[in-house]
Amino acid sequence: DADVTQTPRNRITKTGKRIMLECSQTKGHDRMYWYRQDPGLGLRLIYYSFDVKDINKGEISDGYSVSRQAQAKFSLSLESAIPNQTALYFCATSSVGFSTDTQYFGPGTRLTVL
Amino acid sequence: AQSVTQLGSHVSVSEGALVLLRCNYSSSVPPYLFWYVQYPNQGLQLLLKYTTGATLVKGINGFEAEFKKSETSFHLTKPSAHMSDAAEYFCAVSGGSSGYALNFGKGTSLLVTP
Numbered sequence: 001d002a003d004v005t006q007t008p009r010n011r012i013t014k015t016g017k018r019i020m021l022e023c024s025q026t027k028g029h030d031r032m033y034w035y036r037q038d039p040g041l042g043l044r045l046i047y048y049s050f051d052v053k054d055i056n057k058g059e060i061s062d063g064y065s066v067s068r069q070a071q072a073k074f075s076l077s078l079e080s081a082i083p084n085q086t087a088l089y090f091c092a093t094s095s096v097g098f099s100t101d102t103q104y105f106g107p108g109t110r111l112t113v114l
Numbered sequence: 115a116q117s118v119t120q121l122g123s124h125v126s127v128s129e130g131a132l133v134l135l136r137c138n139y140s141s142s143v144p145p146y147l148f149w150y151v152q153y154p155n156q157g158l159q160l161l162l163k164y165t166t167g168a169t170l171v172k173g174i175n176g177f178e179a180e181f182k183k184s185e186t187s188f189h190l191t192k193p194s195a196h197m198s199d200a201a202e203y204f205c206a207v208s209g210g211s212s213g214y215a216l217n218f219g220k221g222t223s224l225l226v227t228p
Contacts, residue, residue, distance in 0.1 A: 004157070033215050040123065042204060042218035043158075058215065090157060094214065100146050100165040101214060105157035 003027045004106035006091050012112045013081050021076045021109045023091030030095070032074040033103065034058075034066060037088040046089075049074055081113045116141040116207040118188075120219035128227050133177075133192040135222050137205030140186065146208040147188040148216065149179055153201045161203075164188060175199070200226045 004025045013019050023032065030051050035043040045058030047066040055066055063085060067075045078085055089109045094101040121136040139145050146165050150158040162173025169181040179190045188205060202223050206216040 031214070035215075035218075040220055042220040043216070044218075045215045048215050092158075100163070100208070102148075102160050102163065103216060105150075105159070107155075107157045 002107070004091060004093055004104055006089075006106040006109050008109060009107065010110045012114065014114050015082055017081050017113075019078045019081055019111070021089055021091075021111070023074045023076070023106055025072050025091075025093045025104075025106075027093055027095075027104060028071075029093035029104075030071065031093060031101075032068070033092040033094075034064075034074070034076045035090045035092060036060065037090060037108070043090065046076065078111075078113075081111075083113045086111060086113045115217075116143075116145055117217055118147070118205045118207050118219040120203075120205050120222050122222055123220065124223045124225065126225040126227060127195045129197055130194050133190070133195045133199065133224065135190040135203050135205075135224065137179075137188045137190065137219060138186050139188060139205075139207050141207060147179075147181065148206040148208070149173065149177070149188075149190050150204045150206060150218075151201050152204065152221075158204065161190070195224075195226045197226050197228070200224055 007022045033048045034046040037043045049055045049068045052068045065077045091106040092103040094103045118139045148163045149161040152158050162171045164171050164181045172178045177192045205219040
């Protein structure tokens with residue numbers, strides 16, 4: 001089984017709808033991240049969490065919110081989706097929190113907002 | 115703030131030829147540098163990383179990268195390309211802040227031709 005899973009893998013929604021993307025991990029890591037990938041732009045950080053009680057905004061948090069329900073679960077919500085939020089979304093985890101830590105990525109959720 | 119620049123959004127090589135993917139970094143502190151690979155419809159996988167010590171870093175699948183402080187570079191190489199190397203490659207630097215999230219380059223798409 002994969003260490004970092006994301007659901008759904010693909011989602012098509014309409015402008016104005018609320019949508020939640022979910023991430024679960026079995027690696028026992030404390031730190032979790034949400035990134036967004038757009039063609040030609042690489043990955044950009046949306047939110048990150050040190051633990052259940054510590055959530056922080058990243059580079060492009062506007063229009064998004066997150067919830068850390070447990071150490072293993074980190075959800076990303078779009079309260080009112082808009083077309084420019086169409087992108088590939090990745091969840092990632094890392095362990096104790098050093099600059100040298102490897103981040104482990106989920107398979108991604110491809111979101112299309114019509 | 116730390117950042118990386120990947121030179122060339124698309125690189126094409128023949129099977130068996132040298133692979134060279136370029137990455138330059140900008141950092142006010144000693145950088146921790148990473149190369150990730152993304153195969154089609156998959157998440158990102160770590161190829162290799164530089165933290166401290168030996169400047170020539172060996173990774174998986176025959177890839178290696180050399181940290182050159184004088185040139186602020188961390189180029190990825192492989193002596194002989196295989197068809198299976200076709201993928202998107204991302205250079206990244208550990209942000210230091212933002213919970214040690216990664217700052218990614220825009221990616222280089224590697225095409226391997228027979």
